[in-house]
Amino acid sequence: TTMAFALPSLPWSDDALDPYISANTISFHHGKHHAAYVSKLNAAIEGTPMAEKSLEEIIKETAGDASKKGVFNNAAQIWNHTFFWNSMKPGGGGEPTGDLKAKIDASFGSYAKFKEEFSNAALTLFGSGWTWLVDNGGKLEIVQTFNADTPITGNAKPLVTLDVWEHAYYIDHQNRRPDFIAAFLDHLINWDFAAKNLG
Numbered sequence: 001t002t003m004a005f006a007l008p009s010l011p012w013s014d015d016a017l018d019p020y021i022s023a024n025t026i027s028f029h030h031g032k033h034h035a036a037y038v039s040k041l042n043a044a045i046e047g048t049p050m051a052e053k054s055l056e057e058i059i060k061e062t063a064g065d066a067s068k069k070g071v072f073n074n075a076a077q078i079w080n081h082t083f084f085w086n087s088m089k090p091g092g093g094g095e096p097t098g099d100l101k102a103k104i105d106a107s108f109g110s111y112a113k114f115k116e117e118f119s120n121a122a123l124t125l126f127g128s129g130w131t132w133l134v135d136n137g138g139k140l141e142i143v144q145t146f147n148a149d150t151p152i153t154g155n156a157k158p159l160v161t162l163d164v165w166e167h168a169y170y171i172d173h174q175n176r177r178p179d180f181i182a183a184f185l186d187h188l189i190n191w192d193f194a195a196k197n198l199g
């Protein structure tokens, strides 16, 4: 027998990101949405050969397979959300330092240009999806993915992500996605996590 996937714990307390992301939002987003992806994936793979695999293996093996879309969506959403929680920390935001700052300057021209480009990508993503900062062979790039899609099915290495599904911000910011994006960049983004992923 194999262990079912478990809902990963948050890296901070429920109210740690208040007022930018409230404990109420976290209770729904982690406690209901993220949890539902876990229970749905477990139900879908129980008793199948996929129950023996890692989350990353499941995501990569089901990507692009229309007959496995449900499994892919739930597995990728588990991975994306865990990565998103780690992409934020209390007292985060602002400019990175060190190697990350140098790579941002080299790739975008300046931190200000990076911020403008990231904000614009997050703002113009139509519908549900994710905005990512990725390392594509030494050059940093901003990538949009739709619905559950995730960069780990490709070659670029994700550094940080922002969930721009409405469930991520509607309780705290209603329809004001720009406010949520600004809060993420100015107060929440965890550059330590990005630097660790940069390696």
Ligand code: FE
Residues within 6 Å of the ligand: 029, 033, 081, 163, 165, 167, 168
């Ligand atoms: Fe979400």
